[in-house]
Amino acid sequence: MTLEPLHLAVIAGMAAVTYASRLGGFLLLAGIEPGPRLSRILNQIPGATFAALIAPMVVQGGPVEWAGAGITVLAYRLFGQVLAAVLCGVIAVALARLLLA
Amino acid sequence: MKIAFSLPGLLAGARDILPFALGAAMFGLVLGLMAAQKGLSPAEVMVMSATVFAGASQMVAAELWTAPLPALTIVMATLAVNARHLLMGMTLTPWLKPLPRPLSCFSLFFMVDENWGLSVARLRKGEGDVAYLLGGGLTLYPVWIATTGLGAVFGGLVVDPAAFAMDFLPLALFLALLLIFWRGRASLLPWGTAFGVALVAWMLLPAGWHVLLGGLAGSLAGGLLDDA
Structure with missing residues (x-):
């Protein structure tokens, strides 16, 4: 179990910029009352952020992963539940790889 | 609230x-x-x-x-x-x-x-x-x-x-x-924008920036262009 000072310094830098990001948006908006336009933009942040997050994962996948993603969407529409949707998608991809291998 | x-x-x-x-x-x-x-x-x-x-x-x-x-x-x-x-x-x-x-x-x-x-x-x-x-x-x-x-x-x-x-x-x-x-077709514009901008940023910029830039572009597109 070793802790190198340089490694710890880099980790401290990572922790500092990360916590600043977590606090920054809140502290910026805590002092103001957002108007209708800003509220509309804020409303869109969750969907847009997750869409941006998965974009590289989607294009890095192949037909099996795309089909698995499609099944995840279908299962979510069917069951309306995150856990069920994720399980269906993962099992479908595992089975497809088994059968196609 | x-x-x-x-x-x-x-x-x-x-x-x-x-x-x-x-x-x-x-x-x-x-x-x-x-x-x-x-x-x-x-x-x-x-x-x-x-x-x-x-x-x-x-x-x-x-x-x-x-x-x-x-x-x-x-x-x-x-x-x-x-x-x-x-x-x-x-x-x-x-x-x-x-x-x-x-x-x-x-x-x-x-x-x-x-x-x-x-x-x-x-x-x-x-x-x-x-x-x-x-x-x-x-x-x-x-x-x-x-x-x-x-x-x-x-x-x-x-x-x-x-x-x-x-x-x-x-x-x-x-x-x-x-x-x-998902909010029906109203989600297509912000999500499509976020997805596209994220991909371009992911290909052109150093690791990581695609999420912030895609998320920002998608939120602005959805919030400003769509008055729903």
Whole structure:
């Protein structure tokens, strides 16, 4: 179990910029009352952020992963539940790889 | 809007995050293994997990971790990957503002994609218990520290993530989180913009910036062009 000072310094830098990001948006908006336009933009942040997050994962996948993603969407529409949707998608991809291998 | 911070809210957050805890555990093992191969000790991996607590940025840091250590590059890459938390924190501000400031700042330390997504969806439905966010975060936190540490110690024993389709798990989890926010055709413009801008940024820019830029572009497109 070793802790190198340089490694710890880099980790401290990572922790500092990360916590600043977590606090920054809140502290910026805590002092103001957002108007209708800003509220509309804020409303869109969750969907847009997750869409941006998965974009590289989607294009890095192949037909099996795309089909698995499609099944995840279908299962979510069917069951309306995150856990069920994720399980269906993962099992479908595992089975497809088994059968196609 | 009624704001509360209660034990039932905390427990509800802990319960709903459980499927995501499984995903975090898998990701944690893989990350620990990778970090150990790059020369981080198990203790350092766990210190990083406990202080940074942001998986994607820790993965990018591990990839960049070479000797001599590119310290500034790693910190800048971390900022790029985690700058999306600025947007995330903004969306939670109406519910965090009425709390005592130390409590909201403490809760925000534990804000990651998963408990944030679930919290925004729940709070917007009118259930104003902000402890839900912290409950999810406090559940993921020990799982994250333990599994990244385990991955670093027992790295050789971790099975291939492609087996059991565990490499597909992140896409499935984030896709499901995305679907929570589907609002019919009105979502196509912001999501399409976010997806496209993220792809371009991912191809052209250093690691990480695609999430902030895509998220920002999609939110602006949806908020400004669509007056629904």
